[in-house]
Amino acid sequence: MTDNTKIVNQLRALVLLTQTEEQVARTRVSQxxxxxxxxxxxQNADHAAERTRLITEQLRALGGVPDVVTPALGRLSAVLKATFExxxxxxxxxxxxxxxxxxxLDRATYVKALATKAExxxxxxxxxxxxxxxKATVEWLTVVLAEEALGGPAALMPTPLQRVAGTAARAANAPVRFVANRVNEVLDSAQQVRDEAGDRLGEVADKASSFTGAVRETLTVGRxxxxxxxxxxxxxxxxxxxxDAARSAREELGDVTADELPIKGFDSMSTADAAKAAKALxxxxxxxxxxxxxxxxxxxxSVISAAQVALAAVAKEVxxxxS
Structure with a gap:
């Protein structure tokens, strides 16, 4: 196999992957x-489309057969990827x-080496x-993942189904899970002392009953x-x-009072001052x-963007x- 054949094969693969990259970027816009x-x-999607054009030009210049199927495959691959996600x-x-x-990145690096040898x-x-x-996109995605790992809202928001599959499901279930755990704790304690104090069973039953009522109430009131x-x-x-788990869930929903915020007097600040304070966190x-x-x-x-910049700075450090 000649070096040019290797290059043609790699450029074809890059067209397919770049088409997928473009469609993924367009899918992510809504997030x-x-x-x-x-x-x-x-911009990333537009740049990916331009890269596809440039790669195709080089394919033609090297005698590669123009591929009318690959772009469609790239779009299909992106659609399937988004569906499974x-x-x-x-x-x-x-x-x-x-x-x-x-x-x-790895294929582009390989193509550079092949092209250098083939002059x-x-x-x-x-x-x-x-x-x-x-390299720039790898860096950006690495930072976005670090933002998510640090517990802050990343540059991309999960879709409703991803939210259910991720942390929001745990937040939504926190009160019910807490009450259920308390029932289990009470019943376990009752089992341990049952032989020593039979009259405690009545107290445990009362507590269990009250917590059962709490479960029903939890399911009927607002989150x-x-x-x-x-x-x-x-x-x-x-x-x-x-x-602390319940408070964390509240914080995730934005259900905190102004007094609970880490910035004193945040609600009374102007937009510019609030953005400056958020960026300093x-x-x-x-x-x-x-x-x-x-x-x-x-x-x-502008305030949300400033806070997002602060989170990105911390994520980059990590x-x-x-910067």
């Missing part, structure tokens, strides 16, 4: 958390995106351009009210872990709380990416 991310994703959490979809970018400067220049683009009630019961019972938890609160209250895009 963008901010207008800035939405613009970036649209709906049953997986957002982080799994992003990891798959990252895998695609790494494959594009094809135009192909070598194209490969360098691809390498630069895919925010249920979380607040779960937190209140947990603190009253001295169950700090359960109380360095705790992923605090940034997350502010973003969720802002999204569910005033929803000022993964060792230069």
């Amino acid at each position: 963008a958390r901010t207008d800035a991310v939405r613009r970036e994703l649209n 709906q049953a997986a959490p957002l982080e799994e979809a992003l990891l798959t995106d990252l895998q695609l970018e790494h494959q594009l 094809l400067p135009k192909v070598e220049h194209l490969a360098e351009r691809l390498i630069t683009a895919h 925010s009210a249920a979380l607040r009630r779960a937190e209140r019961i947990a603190r009253r019972e001295g169950n700090r872990d359960a109380a 360095r705790s992923p938890h605090d940034i997350n709380v502010v973003i969720r609160y802002e999204e569910t209250h005033k929803n000022r895009s 993964v060792g990416v230069d």
